[in-house]
Amino acid sequence: MSIAHYACGSQDHGLNRRRFLRQSLSGVAAGGAIAGGLGTLTHGAAADQLKSQDMRVVVFNMHGGLSQLESWDPKPGTKTGGPCRAIPTSVPGIHISDLLPYTAKQMHHLCLMRGVNTAEDDHGKGAYLMLTGRRQSAAAEYPQIGAVAARMLNDESRGLPGHIVVTPGGGGGKGNEAAYLGPKYSSISLGGSKPPPNTTKPDAINDEAEARRHEMRRRVNQEFLSRRRTAITDAYTHSYEQALRLMERKDVFDISKESAKDQERYGNHDFGRQCLMARRLLENGVSFVQVTHSNYDTHNENFIFHIEQLGEFDQSFATFVADLADRGLLEKTLVVVLSEFGRTPNINLYYGRDHWSKAWSVLMAGGKMARGAAFGKTNDEGTEVVDGQVDHGALFHTYLRAVGVDSSQSIAVDGRQLPIADPAAAPVWKVLT
Amino acid sequence: MNSTIDITKTHVAYEWKHDRPLIACRMSPDGLQAASSSEDSSLQLWTVPTGQKKVLAGHESWVHALSYSNDGQQLISGGCDGRLIWWSAKEETPSIVRKADAHSGWIRGVAISPDNTTLASVGNDKIVRLWSVATGEKICELPGHERHIYSVLFHPNGTQLVTGDLLGKIHVWNLADRKLERTIEATPLYAENKGQNAEYGGVRAMALNIERGELIAGGTHKATNPFGAVHEPLVLRINWADGVLKKSHSCEGIPGGLVWRVQWLKDGTAVGVSGGSTGGILLFFNDAQEKEMHRFKLPTLARDMDIHLESNLVATAHYDNHLRISGMFAKA
Numbered sequence: 024m025s026i027a028h029y030a031c032g033s034q035d036h037g038l039n040r041r042r043f044l045r046q047s048l049s050g051v052a053a054g055g056a057i058a059g060g061l062g063t064l065t066h067g068a069a070a071d072q073l074k075s076q077d078m079r080v081v082v083f084n085m086h087g088g089l090s091q092l093e094s095w096d097p098k099p100g101t102k103t104g105g106p107c108r109a110i111p112t113s114v115p116g117i118h119i120s121d122l123l124p125y126t127a128k129q130m131h132h133l134c135l136m137r138g139v140n141t142a143e144d145d146h147g148k149g150a151y152l153m154l155t156g157r158r159q160s161a162a163a164e165y166p167q168i169g170a171v172a173a174r175m176l177n178d179e180s181r182g183l184p185g186h187i188v189v190t191p192g193g194g195g196g197k198g199n200e201a202a203y204l205g206p207k208y209s210s211i212s213l214g215g216s217k218p219p220p221n222t223t224k225p226d227a228i229n230d231e232a233e234a235r236r237h238e239m240r241r242r243v244n245q246e247f248l249s250r251r252r253t254a255i256t257d258a259y260t261h262s263y264e265q266a267l268r269l270m271e272r273k274d275v276f277d278i279s280k281e282s283a284k285d286q287e288r289y290g291n292h293d294f295g296r297q298c299l300m301a302r303r304l305l306e307n308g309v310s311f312v313q314v315t316h317s318n319y320d321t322h323n324e325n326f327i328f329h330i331e332q333l334g335e336f337d338q339s340f341a342t343f344v345a346d347l348a349d350r351g352l353l354e355k356t357l358v359v360v361l362s363e364f365g366r367t368p369n370i371n372l373y374y375g376r377d378h379w380s381k382a383w384s385v386l387m388a389g390g391k392m393a394r395g396a397a398f399g400k401t402n403d404e405g406t407e408v409v410d411g412q413v414d415h416g417a418l419f420h421t422y423l424r425a426v427g428v429d430s431s432q433s434i435a436v437d438g439r440q441l442p443i444a445d446p447a448a449a450p451v452w453k454v455l456t
Numbered sequence: 457m458n459s460t461i462d463i464t465k466t467h468v469a470y471e472w473k474h475d476r477p478l479i480a481c482r483m484s485p486d487g488l489q490a491a492s493s494s495e496d497s498s499l500q501l502w503t504v505p506t507g508q509k510k511v512l513a514g515h516e517s518w519v520h521a522l523s524y525s526n527d528g529q530q531l532i533s534g535g536c537d538g539r540l541i542w543w544s545a546k547e548e549t550p551s552i553v554r555k556a557d558a559h560s561g562w563i564r565g566v567a568i569s570p571d572n573t574t575l576a577s578v579g580n581d582k583i584v585r586l587w588s589v590a591t592g593e594k595i596c597e598l599p600g601h602e603r604h605i606y607s608v609l610f611h612p613n614g615t616q617l618v619t620g621d622l623l624g625k626i627h628v629w630n631l632a633d634r635k636l637e638r639t640i641e642a643t644p645l646y647a648e649n650k651g652q653n654a655e656y657g658g659v660r661a662m663a664l665n666i667e668r669g670e671l672i673a674g675g676t677h678k679a680t681n682p683f684g685a686v687h688e689p690l691v692l693r694i695n696w697a698d699g700v701l702k703k704s705h706s707c708e709g710i711p712g713g714l715v716w717r718v719q720w721l722k723d724g725t726a727v728g729v730s731g732g733s734t735g736g737i738l739l740f741f742n743d744a745q746e747k748e749m750h751r752f753k754l755p756t757l758a759r760d761m762d763i764h765l766e767s768n769l770v771a772t773a774h775y776d777n778h779l780r781i782s783g784m785f786a787k788a
Contacts (some may be wrong), residue, residue: 087652087683099516100497102476106518106562108537191653214528288538293653318652323685323712327604328654330561330580370495372731372757372775373685 138399157421
């Protein structure tokens with residue numbers, strides 16, 4: 024698999040494409056066009072075949088560290104169990120926390136990974152390894168799953184970005200998310216359920232003037248690119264063209280187009296609207312959507328905060344999963360619910376739980392994942408994994424395999440073969456069909 | 457035992473250890489028994505002053521809400537399993553008198569009417585429920601709160617019920633027509649943290665003093681990072697007649713503090729118990745000053761208290777598994 028070669032013989036990965044695109048959108052909407060042209064990457068026949076499978080990924084990032092004991096691996100009646108109880112699910116023998124009654128009814132679609140041990144209790148480092156499948160190091164940066172999915176799965180002919188992050192305030196997604204894949208695959212961030220900003224052409228500019236401006240931009244840009252093409256110029260020009268396509272397809276980001284009944288089913292709160300936005304984006308072919316639900320860093324009063332947060336999460340998420348299944352999208356969509364780590368089995372003096380990465384849980388569903396399954400096991404008090412231990416590397420391989428990507432392959436970047444997943448790890452084959 | 461009250465001489469008189477951290481506690485009306493709940497979902501009955509312990513199993517989750525019947529014969533507990541249980545507290549072998557699946561989700565508070573006929577329960581399902589103490593039959597439901605309800609008390613004349621919630625709203629219900637009569641705003645006890653997408657605080661505790669015409673409400677404020685226990689204890693002194701805030705009693709130097717319970721002493725002193733990173737503290741307030749007039753540092757973090765007014769003893773439930781009984785008078 025190859026990637027673009029540049030006139031300078033190098034690649035610059037330092038550009039934050041999300042910020043870049045926001046600025047570009049602003050420029051386009053204001054008619055302030057700068058010369059540019061769409062850079063293209065050669066993906067090869069295998070990549071084309073993969074894209075034809077039309078697979079997608081959605082990640083629910085439970086920011087701060089979701090407690091596995093109050094969600095996917097309850098231990099009621101034990102020293103560490105806390106006040107929450109376990110309830111049966113739609114799969115006999117599998118119980119989850121009573122804080123997730125709606126999700127329990129969708130268990131037949133889901134696959135619990137209860138033996139996660141990532142050995143990293145720092146927020147930033149934990150988030151990095153869960154999204155990249157590698158431990159953070161000064162020696163190298165690795166692309167996040169969103170960038171890899173955009174690179175591998177996105178069909179650019181749809182005119183939509185391949186990597187979208189939805190957060191309540193539109194923040195997040197900072198940093199070098201795409202690493203060596205290049206800024207083209209970094210995320211576009213949506214604030215809540217709002218479309219990207221500056222996607223409406225000002226009334227003062229008519230269509231003819233707009234077309235002339237862009238034609239001029241493209242000509243001048245082409246002239247520049249013939250001499251000075253870099254990853255940055257590619258990303259820059261790509262962003263302009265993508266911005267134009269986004270303006271044409273901005274309805275995709277408008278959840279008011281969804282029925283009032285659906286809006287009610289998902290819940291009248293930010294997270295419900297974000298889930299509905301995610302469904303809408305996936306239905307329109309966006310290859311990767313990340314929805315952030317904040318916050319679970321409950322060192323204090325862990326239980327009442329999990330009641331609040333999961334009370335919001337549960338119905339919206341369960342509705343989302345049920346809708347994907349009903350619409351035939353779950354076959355093509357990997358769903359992952361992850362955090363940077365879990366929370367301590369020990370309950371502290373504030374009724375809180377602290378950071379705990381030695382034994383926690385991740386939920387997956389859809390694509391080629393097994394359905395109605397619970398893989399891995401922790402001991403009675405949830406302090407250690409006793410069976411089916413997996414780490415971030417194995418999970419990353421599994422994400423990719425679940426959407427049909429051969430996670431053992433490499434991407435050629437400037438003559439170097441860079442494995443897309445940690446070669447020291449392997450997929451969890453037992454949960455893949 | 458010397459029972460002449462002197463809060464400046466408060467001292468731990470007894471401490472008894474259970475197997476797990478304690479959550480809540482109450483003293484029986486005769487002062488001869490104390491009840492506690494713990495993180496193993498059991499209740500404990502302690503004989504005062506010997507410390508003899510009996511363990512009661514019946515709840516499937518933790519218990520935050522406890523109340524003795526006014527005659528002291530029964531203990532009523534409300535659990536995070538949504539269940540109310542009546543216990544024969546004074547029998548040699550205490551047993552379950554009856555159970556009721558009362559709430560969807562946690563029960564946070566229970567109170568018994570002055571005439572001992574009606575039990576009120578509140579919890580996370582935002583509904584106030586009234587029950588017959590004698591039969592356990594539900595009398596009525598009072599919807600109206602918009603968030604979890606944390607605290608409940610009866611007016612001493614039995615005609616009104618007072619309930620406090622997460623938003624800092626204190627509802628006063630007329631029990632004759634079972635309608636909401638008025639709402640008192642205790643919003644300084646509520647914090648919304650948009651960055652953490654969290655609401656925190658609320659009216660964790662209340663106590664009404666009709667002679668003084670004052671309601672006190674306890675909880676927390678300055679919750680800049682509620683997930684990290686960055687907040688401080690706060691007690692509001694409210695004029696009962698019109699609901700106007702008379703004084704905010706804030707307490708310095710108690711990081712992570714939250715007032716779990718407030719009560720009145722006979723002399724009109726308001727008392728609160730706070731946990732915090734520095735441990736458990738009993739806080740004593742008068743109406744003349746905003747800061748506490750006295751504080752008594754308990755050996756470890758406390759999560760609840762109950763004062764027995766006749767003996768001037770105060771029971772406290774602690775994270776270090778101990779129930780402590782302190783005397784608010786000079787040591788003999």
